[in-house]
Amino acid sequence: MQTPWEKTLEFHGHVCPGLVIGFRAAEVGLRELRVDSVGAADLVAVVENHACGVDAVQVVTGCTAGKGNLELRDHGKHVYSFIQRDTGDSVRVVVRFEALGFTAELEQLREAYLKEPSSENERALTRKREAIADRLMEMPEDELLAITRPRIEMPARPRVLATLCCNRCGEGVMESRARLAKGQVVCLPCLNELAAGVDG
Numbered sequence: 001m002q003t004p005w006e007k008t009l010e011f012h013g014h015v016c017p018g019l020v021i022g023f024r025a026a027e028v029g030l031r032e033l034r035v036d037s038v039g040a041a042d043l044v045a046v047v048e049n050h051a052c053g054v055d056a057v058q059v060v061t062g063c064t065a066g067k068g069n070l071e072l073r074d075h076g077k078h079v080y081s082f083i084q085r086d087t088g089d090s091v092r093v094v095v096r097f098e099a100l101g102f103t104a105e106l107e108q109l110r111e112a113y114l115k116e117p118s119s120e121n122e123r124a125l126t127r128k129r130e131a132i133a134d135r136l137m138e139m140p141e142d143e144l145l146a147i148t149r150p151r152i153e154m155p156a157r158p159r160v161l162a163t164l165c166c167n168r169c170g171e172g173v174m175e176s177r178a179r180l181a182k183g184q185v186v187c188l189p190c191l192n193e194l195a196a197g198v199d200g
Contacts, residue, residue, distance in 0.1 A: 004060055012055040016129045017102060020136040021078055021144075022053020025093040026060035028147060029082030032091040038062040042086040044069045044155055048079040071155045081152050090152040099144045102132045166190055
């Protein structure tokens with residue numbers, strides 16, 4: 001039977017610092033909220049980045065965008081909040097800035113690889129990512145993460161809305177995303193094309 005980390009790694013496809021950060025944050029969220037089953041119906045995750053850690057949160061907690069209990073607020077921050085809908089109990093997990101000192105090391109190797117995309121530079125970048133990931137996995141929790149218990153605004157529950165037909169492209173569009181333009185119901189891409197003067 002696979003461990004949660006093995007499942008996370010299999011889902012994401014490679015080891016990297018962001019995956020470790022998301023994994024450790026998600027484990028803290030479950031522990032602090034005393035959630036003992038993956039996919040608990042009342043658990044909601046709010047992730048403030050759009051990086052590798054999101055995959056770890058999905059695997060560890062069972063929260064997904066499709067189920068409406070994973071909300072991405074891309075603020076470019078390694079901040080992970082977990083909320084119990086039934087109780088309102090919540091925990092906010094923030095990666096300490098001091099723990100992110102590895103980013104300069106990675107950036108140098110990434111720049112070298114982009115400048116000269118050789119297999120040698122790619123291997124060096126991969127080795128460094130894996131070494132940093134190992135370091136983050138072993139780092140004491142209080143050095144890596146700041147854990148607080150603020151009251152967090154509950155994201156709205158997902159709603160099932162009617163699907164309308166875009167009069168321009170003929171594709172279905174959720175009612176809340178449809179717009180009225182020139183007396184016709186249109187989807188957002190078609191609205192943008194109309195605004196840009198593109199003929200359909």
